[in-house]
Amino acid sequence: MTDEHPHHPRLAPLPEDGWDPSARELLAPIPRDADGRLPNVFTTLVRHPGLFRHFLPFGTHLLRDGRLADRTRELLILRTARNARAPYEWGRHVPLARAAGLTDEEIRRVGAGPDAQGWTPADARLLRAADELHRDARLSAATWSALAADHDEAQLIEITMLVGQYHMVAFFLNSAGTPLEPGFATDTLPAPTRTGDDDA
Incomplete structure (x- = not known):
C-alpha cells in the first residue's frame, strides 16, 4: 500500500463566498474552529449536498451521542x-483524544499497536479490534469474546460501525487530498510499522 497523498487538494474546500443557500443550511449547525472557519472535511463534503445531508447525522451520533466512552471512541x-x-x-x-483523557505518550504509542508495552488489557483489546477490522473486515472470535466481557451488545455494534465510519471518511479524505488546517498540523501521523500482520 502506498503512503502517497496528493500534494494539492483534488477537491478544494468550498469557500464561504461560494456557498449557496443549501450549503449554508447544511453547514450552519457545525461548530467553527477558533479561527472562525469550518473544518475542511465539511466544506469539501458539502459539494455533494444530498449525501452530506444523510452523512452528518450518523457521524454526529457516533461522535457525540454514541454508547462508547469518549476515550474508547478516540482510541479506536x-x-x-x-x-x-x-x-x-x-x-x-488528536485534540479530541487529549480531551478524552489520552496522554501524549499514549497517543504516540497508538502507532506501535496493541502489543506495545504500557497498554491496559482493555486498551490493547480495542487497538486489536481496530486492526482486525482494518485487515480482515471482521473481529476474530477471541477479540469479540474479550470485548464482550466489558461492552454490551449496543457497544459491540458501535465498535464495528465506528471503525467502519472512520475508514470511509479516511478513504474520502485521502483521495480528495483534503488539507489539514494549520492549527492541527503539528500532530503528525505515526509512520507505519511493517512487523508481522499489523499492516497487511
Whole structure:
C-alpha cells in the first residue's frame, strides 16, 4: 500500500463566498474552529449536498451521542486513522483524544499497536479490534469474546460501525487530498510499522 497523498487538494474546500443557500443550511449547525472557519472535511463534503445531508447525522451520533466512552471512541479512531494513513483524520482527532483523557505518550504509542508495552488489557483489546477490522473486515472470535466481557451488545455494534465510519471518511479524505488546517498540523501521523500482520 502506498503512503502517497496528493500534494494539492483534488477537491478544494468550498469557500464561504461560494456557498449557496443549501450549503449554508447544511453547514450552519457545525461548530467553527477558533479561527472562525469550518473544518475542511465539511466544506469539501458539502459539494455533494444530498449525501452530506444523510452523512452528518450518523457521524454526529457516533461522535457525540454514541454508547462508547469518549476515550474508547478516540482510541479506536486514532488507530483507524493510523491504519488508513489518514493525516487529516489523525490531526483533527488528536485534540479530541487529549480531551478524552489520552496522554501524549499514549497517543504516540497508538502507532506501535496493541502489543506495545504500557497498554491496559482493555486498551490493547480495542487497538486489536481496530486492526482486525482494518485487515480482515471482521473481529476474530477471541477479540469479540474479550470485548464482550466489558461492552454490551449496543457497544459491540458501535465498535464495528465506528471503525467502519472512520475508514470511509479516511478513504474520502485521502483521495480528495483534503488539507489539514494549520492549527492541527503539528500532530503528525505515526509512520507505519511493517512487523508481522499489523499492516497487511
